[in-house]
Amino acid sequence: MTDEPTPTPPAVDRVTYAVDGGVATITIDAADAGNSLTSSMRDGMTELVEWASADHAVRAIVLTGAGDRHFCTGANLGGPQKPAPPRPEGAPDRLLGDGARMIRRGWQRLIASILDSEKPVVARVNGTAAGGGAHLVLACDLVVMADTAKLVEVFVRRGILPDAGGAWMLPRIVGPQVTKELMFLADDVSAERCRELNIANRVAPAAELDAAVGELTGRLVQAPTKALGLTKWLVNRAFESSRHTAFEEEAAAQEWLMHSEDFQEGLAAFRERRSPEFRGW
Numbered sequence: 001m002t003d004e005p006t007p008t009p010p011a012v013d014r015v016t017y018a019v020d021g022g023v024a025t026i027t028i029d030a031a032d033a034g035n036s037l038t039s040s041m042r043d044g045m046t047e048l049v050e051w052a053s054a055d056h057a058v059r060a061i062v063l064t065g066a067g068d069r070h071f072c073t074g075a076n077l078g079g080p081q082k083p084a085p086p087r088p089e090g091a092p093d094r095l096l097g098d099g100a101r102m103i104r105r106g107w108q109r110l111i112a113s114i115l116d117s118e119k120p121v122v123a124r125v126n127g128t129a130a131g132g133g134a135h136l137v138l139a140c141d142l143v144v145m146a147d148t149a150k151l152v153e154v155f156v157r158r159g160i161l162p163d164a165g166g167a168w169m170l171p172r173i174v175g176p177q178v179t180k181e182l183m184f185l186a187d188d189v190s191a192e193r194c195r196e197l198n199i200a201n202r203v204a205p206a207a208e209l210d211a212a213v214g215e216l217t218g219r220l221v222q223a224p225t226k227a228l229g230l231t232k233w234l235v236n237r238a239f240e241s242s243r244h245t246a247f248e249e250e251a252a253a254q255e256w257l258m259h260s261e262d263f264q265e266g267l268a269a270f271r272e273r274r275s276p277e278f279r280g281w
Helices: 039-054 098-105 107-115 132-139 166-174 176-185 191-196 206-220 225-236 243-257 261-272
Strands: 015-020 023-028 060-065 070-072 121-125 128-130 142-146 150-152 188-190 202-204
Touching: 015 039, 023 039, 039 060, 039 107, 060 070, 060 206, 070 121, 070 132, 098 107, 107 132, 121 132, 121 206, 128 132, 132 150, 132 166, 142 191, 142 206, 150 191, 166 176, 188 191, 191 202, 202 206, 225 243, 225 261
Parallel strands: 023 060, 060 121, 070 128, 121 142, 128 150, 142 202
Antiparallel strands: 015 023, 150 188
């Protein structure tokens, strides 16, 4: 009987993945292209987020970009794209449904992987987050921005509407009127303004960004991971649920959590008047 090879996360061109101290860091490594995402990078990034969500050694996820100028500037339409299925003879280059399918299977899937991740996801916003990159930020559970970073709802500058879930996420953070202002005018939004609008949880001097992210993730990896995941699930559903549904799901989630080891550890630590040592399951 031979030992089976240890599973490894998928290799993605120009996207790096590293785990240290229970924190999985996913870095868009395309600084020369504004950390924009080709279709293969975007889909590979989705797979990495899903991998980290399922990895019990991972207690928190960080999304960031290489360099200090750009976090992510959205889609790289000029880079290599995933090949499309062959078309019947005589069919036009684009058929009805192609565009909607591309959105559903592309950026919406990436955003959903972050929203649905069982682990808390932290955006380390090192520079400009524009277009789809801005919506990567909105999808994260916690956002730490360098004071030199900015967010840009750039879509109307290109004559297109916001995709990647932005028109669903942003009103839930800043309300409909501010959302319309940001999306209609497409102005640069500074890190400090993002903090005022509750888009960013923290703003740090650029030289201190890693320390600020590390302090936050250091606390997350010590927390009861399953409790964080279920809390995230309840909060993300809050705007869609009736009071009755929310209360029922809260009760069910609490019962599910009672079967976790961290729940028992929390009770034991309370009884013994000591700090709990959560393991993440």
